[in-house]
Amino acid sequence: MAIAVDARNTGGQTLAASVTAATSVNWNHTLGAALNNGILIVSCAQDAGANSTGVNWDDGGTNAAMTRKGTVSQATCRAEIWYLKAPAVTGTKTIRVSWSGSHEGEGGSASYSGVDQSTTFNAASPQTATGSSGTNPSLGVTTTSGELAIDSAVQDLTITGSAPTKGASQTYIAAGVNTNNTSIESGHSEFPAVGTTTTMTWTMTASGGAWGQVGISLLPAAATIDTSEWRGCYPPLRRGPSGNLSY
Amino acid sequence: MASSIVLPHGTYAAGTRVVGPATVPSGVSGFSLALDRGEWLAGVTIQMTVDLSIDSGATWNNPPESVVPYPLGLSAEGGAALDKNGVLYPQTILAAPIPNSGSSTRRIRANLTITGGSLTTTGTLTTI
Numbered sequence: 001m002a003i004a005v006d007a008r009n010t011g012g013q014t015l016a017a018s019v020t021a022a023t024s025v026n027w028n029h030t031l032g033a034a035l036n037n038g039i040l041i042v043s044c045a046q047d048a049g050a051n052s053t054g055v056n057w058d059d060g061g062t063n064a065a066m067t068r069k070g071t072v073s074q075a076t077c078r079a080e081i082w083y084l085k086a087p088a089v090t091g092t093k094t095i096r097v098s099w100s101g102s103h104e105g106e107g108g109s110a111s112y113s114g115v116d117q118s119t120t121f122n123a124a125s126p127q128t129a130t131g132s133s134g135t136n137p138s139l140g141v142t143t144t145s146g147e148l149a150i151d152s153a154v155q156d157l158t159i160t161g162s163a164p165t166k167g168a169s170q171t172y173i174a175a176g177v178n179t180n181n182t183s184i185e186s187g188h189s190e191f192p193a194v195g196t197t198t199t200m201t202w203t204m205t206a207s208g209g210a211w212g213q214v215g216i217s218l219l220p221a222a223a224t225i226d227t228s229e230w231r232g233c234y235p236p237l238r239r240g241p242s243g244n245l246s247y
Numbered sequence: 248m249a250s251s252i253v254l255p256h257g258t259y260a261a262g263t264r265v266v267g268p269a270t271v272p273s274g275v276s277g278f279s280l281a282l283d284r285g286e287w288l289a290g291v292t293i294q295m296t297v298d299l300s301i302d303s304g305a306t307w308n309n310p311p312e313s314v315v316p317y318p319l320g321l322s323a324e325g326g327a328a329l330d331k332n333g334v335l336y337p338q339t340i341l342a343a344p345i346p347n348s349g350s351s352t353r354r355i356r357a358n359l360t361i362t363g364g365s366l367t368t369t370g371t372l373t374t375i
Contacts, residue, residue: 009315009316010316010344012344014277014344015343015344016319016343017316017319017320017321017341017342017343018341018342019321019339019340019342020336020338020339020340021284021328021330021338021339021340022321022322022323022339022341023292023321023322023323023324024321024322025319025320025321025341026319026320026321026322027317027320027343028308028316028317028319029316047331048331076331092308098322101328102323102324102328102339104330104331109316156331179279179340179341179342180330180340183330183331
């Protein structure tokens, strides 16, 4: 079963929302009605060495806490990736990222179907990379073909920044510079894995400051085996993922 | 880039109020909404939510694009808060993209909930 995109927020070189001097930021995300083997991903960044205090998926009745899968800090910035498997409620709900004290923060979100609900991540996930001013983020995410790599990269700005540009084969989840454009900028993307390493890169503000990048890889759900073909046969025939029948 | 005062300088009692709506000119692709923090006392908190209409205010937060993140917002607290360089934050700011940049029927409004006391501030909307 292939991993398929349900929705991305924003899906371009913009952020879902960006705040300065706030204790939380929130935006809405719409989950598809038929999200089979689904997962909700929030990729976010802030101007603090400390982690955010939580990310929630609020369905208006149940305020579901998401789980942090990866985090990286460099200088005075941090990038994080959070997830919620099999969200109980579909439709448009609120994502809220919270911090202790006042901060600059930003992010985006994406949802996918076809994700393994028991072994959800590649065993190597999460992986991180950090770098200094004058270099651009690059992270080799350990993958196998069929997985989906996701990354979050943040740069600690010391000058006025501009929106990060993704690597050529990546797809934006969201990206942009904070409303305080001398604080942080961040990029969040996905990349269908094609080999044992999926390298995710960003072009960020030259001389803008140190950066950090965290990446994970989602595993696809196992293909459903159609057993209708082998009734009465012994040994049983099975239909594999390619559609071919075999013993 | 154009800026306008959408919340005149004043002292606003605890409670919820709607700021706007404001027309989003054609060609605009984003906004920032800033609240001055200079007279914002410790213990006073806000929750600000911004709504988007694409049909001149007939409906809100119901654009056809599934990726549009409205409503969106922030929470913030008063008192002296320092940025990463140890400098006082002069403003609390929320920024986001606005879709359908060619449209002339877009409106945005903010729902501001103040708790813990009254808030003295000025609100400025900047379109990008």
